[in-house]
Amino acid sequence: MLYQSNQQFFPQGFDAHFYVEDLFPWDLLDSMQTAFQQLSGKILSPIPEGVHLENLESIHIEEGCLIEPGAFIRGPCFLARGVTVRHGAYLRGNVWVGQNSLLGHATELKNVLIGEHTSLAHFVYVADSIIGSHVNLASHVTLANLRLDEAKVQPMNRAKFGAVIGDYSKLGCHVVLNPGKQILPHTKIYVQQQHVTL
Secondary structure: OOOOOHHHHOOOOOOOOOOOOOOOOOHHHHHHHHHHHOOOOEEOOOOOOOOEEEOHHHEEEOOOOEEOOOOEEEOOEEEOOOOEEOOOOEEOOOEEEOOOOEEOOOOEEEEEEEOOOOEEOOOOEEEEEEEOOOOEEOOOOEEOOOOOOOOOEOOOOEOOOOEEEOOOOEEOOOOEEOOOEEEOOOOEEOOOOOOOOO
């Protein structure tokens, strides 16, 4: 278990007024909740027909975002300039996304802070997690957030917690992380393939 500050995981930092570099990453989720309570909803990008917005008063979408038909966005939610939300993405609330990040088809998010220029490809599940900038989560990546024995996730001491993913990390297709994993910057994780000769 790592007890590293935000500065160790996110040397680039977050462009969010509640970011404090000498706290632990999981403390950012509490700070984000407080920030959402003070956020007023504002939609500054076109929303096409077929997008479902719930709790509109707590959804803030900056200019230059691309929201595809079929996306579901529940507030509170903050999407910074240039974010893309693809068809079938499911944003279940308490989602804060940095500039120019991508939320792919059938990606499900809840209680998540995401940095800039980060890509969550299609069929990704992320909950109760903090993901840095310039991170790539490939297809079918899952950040599990609940222990099967229902014990608290350590060292966060929370009933539910997914993962901390440092800046510039890459997770390959079908990677699954157990609750509470902490991934330092520039880490690459992938599923080893077995080669069978016939």
